[in-house]
Structure formats: structure tokens, C-alpha cells
Amino acid sequence: MSERISRADVVHVARLARLRLDDDEIDLFTGQLGDILAHAADIEALDVGDIPPTSHPLPLVNVMRADVVTPSVDRDEVLAQAPAPEDGRFRVPPVLGEEP
């Protein structure tokens, strides 16, 4: 089933997800992801013309809350859990690349 997804695809997707995979893992996931896609292809072969597309498992729309301010959390408590708070903010490594 590996023709549905190539090793290169898996490497690409892993990089987008910031996952470092070794060669064995790439082989393993290429096979597994191929199986999943094969299953999707089976479903694709069925005639589902009469079935409305599902955008959510629950038959709900317009679930909303009123525009009311509720208390935020304590900044010091949050920052205490960050590896390197500085000046009331979260310190992060230098950002490479542009904001999307």
C-alpha cells in the first residue's frame, strides 16, 4: 500500500510537525500511513451521494457564549511554570524565519 504515500511525503510531513524520525521509523510510518489511506480509498469507492457531508460529529451549530469578561489567571503563577520568564513575558529562543 506504500504507493499511496512515499517515504519523501512522510519525511516532509514529519518535518512540518517538527518530528525527528530515523530510517526505521520512516519505513514503519510509510507503511502505516499507507494502510490508513487505503482504508480511506475504500470508503471513497462507496456511493455516498445521498449522505450530507459531516463537518462535525455533533449535530450542533451556533454554540456561543455572551461577550462577557471573566477573570484571567494570575500572571506570576503562569510565568512561574515557564522555563525562562523575563520582564512579565515569556522568553523564547531567537525566532528563525518570519511570522506566517
Next chain:
Amino acid sequence: MTDFSAAAATDATPIEPTLPDGWELVVGLEVHVELDTASKLFCGCANQFGSEPNTNICPICLGLPGSLPVMNERAVELAMTLGRALDCDVRRSVMARKNYFYPDMPKDFQTTQYDQPTNSDGRLVLGDGFVVGVERAHIEEDTGKSTHIGGGGRISDAQYSLVDYNRAGVPLVEIVSRPDMRTIEHAKAYVEELREILIATGVSDARMEEGSMRVDANVSVRPHGSDELRTRCEIKNINSVRSLGRAIEYEARRHIDLWTSGSAPDQETRHWDEEGGRTLPGRKKEDADDYRYFQEPDLVPLDPAPETVAAIDAAMPPLPSARRAALADATGADPASVALLVGRGQDELALAAIAAGADADKVVVRLVNDLAVDDWSKVTATALAELVEMESSGAISATQAKQILADMTERGGDPAILAAARGFEAMDTDELETLLDGLIADNPDEWARFTSGDDADHKKMQGFFTGQIMKATRGQADGKTVARLLAQRST
């Protein structure tokens, strides 16, 4: 995101005058605006500019495990209001995750709309009647704010960054125009008109300098008359309407230079460098557009009932274009004055003063010249009408009217009482004539220069006599009456 499918120029297509002959400018704009809600899009943290860093944050907007977003009803209402103001179809929509890693987005994805936006296929009509298509206006959340430390604040040389998540999760609408604009003036007019619509509808305060309105420009050029779409660049970091014009012109010229030298621009995101007056390439991103969008499983679709949309239409306040038409109709004022007063939101005051019987021309002049202030809430239409009437009847001079209007702006009140408080009494003409005749008798040389000197002399002496009168009357004489009396005596 912009659909570049622009038709070839016709005779009616405007031409950008600052570019070399034979080239056509093609511009589409993407405008992000923060919605004027009390709370954020998916949580109850305050939507507030200028708070202490990281004081408006919670597990939801920090994307902590187990937290669940719930849509802000007011944000949806404001987004749909903007959609209808832009003539969009308001439809069933679905939230989606746009996946990317960047520290200003703590969840590692931005919740936005992708293939099913709330508003699509609208248009914005500019002041001169030019129509710009609006492809979509979708709901999404804002990101946090990074400050780059070291390396002079430049992102590429920074030693580290500090992140404030107060802005993360603030409700936004992104308005994507079609690439319909052909001149810099139209691009600027689009942003200005959109800004006025946002303010008039209460959707956003649309302050570019505070970042509650942010404009990115997609710029390309092509030979005039062609319908091809050449490589475009997206220009970011534009923080004023003036910069927008400069950035588009710079970028268009850069493209023309590349094309004419047998080269071609790369499709890329560039940044406007305000001080250098140029655009600079962003760092190249591999897989830049590979955001692996998928539907947000934690939020259900938005599906406004027809009655909901009808209610939004019914509650729509008059839009700036209609307000300009109404003010022009009532005053016959020039388009620039009309646009200025509607832009300031003073059209309602002007119309009410005119309805109360004030002279339309004088109302417009008084407001245009003397009410360029942020807060004029103490000036009532009745008081303004009375002030203009006092000026029209000659009871007070134009200078005095200005001063009284300043008093009214500051503390409100009745212009007649304010005039009395300042000691402004009607200077009757007899009194002025006596005063003037005395001055002429006392200054025969000056009078001779006024009556028989050359133009410069005449003007100078007119100033002399007017000044003396004003001095003697402590500014209470009406300048026009003085000029008339001087003219009468010199013939």
C-alpha cells in the same frame, strides 16, 4: 489567498500616473481588523490594548491541554455586520486550524476559517464610484506579540524574543479584496473607506497606529492592456495609509525594473522599511503555504438563520457613502469638506443644526475650520445653530464665533451667554464708522497710502487700519464690516 484573475484594462481603467508609460499596476489588499468586543474570541479574557504584558491570559488562549474554546457571540455579530456592510453573502461557516510553529501562537495553530468563511463575494464602492471586489471577510484569532531583544531589535539578529500573549485570541476579521485596484490612490481610498465603514458600524476602532487595523498589499505589474497575472509580492509591515502608497510605488517600480532588465521578481513576502523607503525580502520559508488546514473539532459550525442576517441588515447604521450623499445634498458643500465632516463623524451635528434653521454654508465652514477636535460631545445642534445665526446676523464677528465655539467645545452652553461672558457685544456700524473716521483724521499719511499707494502699500495700510480698529474694540469688530467701511471711504 488573493484570487488574481483580473481582466485586461479597458479605456475606463484608471492608470497609475507615477509609473512609467505602458505598465499597469495590479493591487489587492488584505486587511486585518480587531473586533471591538469586550472579551476575546474563545475565552473571557479582556480584549484590551495596552494592558500589562500577560495579564489577559487563561488556559484557553494559552492553548493548555484540556481547555475548550467557546465562540464569542458578539464577535460573530460584528463580523457579519461588516460582511453585510461590504455587500457579502453571509453563509454557514466552519472554523479551521492553520498549523504552524511560531512562539507568538502558543497553541501551535491559529483558529481561523478556510474553505467556508462567514462572508464572501462582496464589494466596496470608493468615493469616486470605483468598485473593488471583496473576495471574503473571515473570522480568526489574533496572535501574541513578540519583542526581539538584541541585534538592534531586528528579527534576524535577535539574541532572544519575549512574548506577550495578551493579544493572542483577540477576535479579528481578515478582509481580502480582489486584485482590482490599478492606482495607488484607489488602494489608499479603499483602506480609508474601509476604515470609515468599520468605525461607522462599530465593528472596530480601526487604528493603524495601534495595530487594530493592519494592511498587507499584494502588488504586481503587467504591460498595459494585458490580462496576464505576473508574479506578485505581498508587502507587510505597512503602518499608515501614506506608507501604503509609498510601499506600492516602490514595489511596482522594483518589479518594472526587474522585468525590463530581462529578469523577474520572486513570489515572496516582503517587509516595508519605513525609514529606508524600500521593501526588503523576508527570510525565505520552505513549505510556507503548507499549513495543513483542517476543521476545528472543538468548535461547531456557525449557521446564521435568515432572520439573523435580516436583523443585522435592519440594525445597520447609515454607511459613510450614504452619509456623504445626505450631507452633500443638504449643504451643497464641496466633496472634500463633505468627506472631512463625515470622516470626523460630524455630519449628524451639521444636519441637525441646519434642520434647526442654521445657514448650511456657515455651518460647514465653522465645523471644517474650527471643530477639528476629538471630543465635540458638548456642542449641541441647537447651540451650533444659534451660534451660526448670531454670526449670520452680524451680532458677532467670525473671529468671535470661533472663540465661542471653542468655549462650547470645552464646556458646552448657550452661545449668547458665552458671548456675554466674554464681553462680546454687537458693535454697531455707527460706532465703527465714528471710530474709523477718527483714525483716518489722526493718520492722514497712512490714509493717503491706502487710497493712492500701489497694491502693496494699499494692502499694508488696510492691515494697519483694521489692526487699529481691532485694537480699539478689543477684537469685537467684524473684519468684513471694517473692510467694507474702508472701501466706502476710499472711493
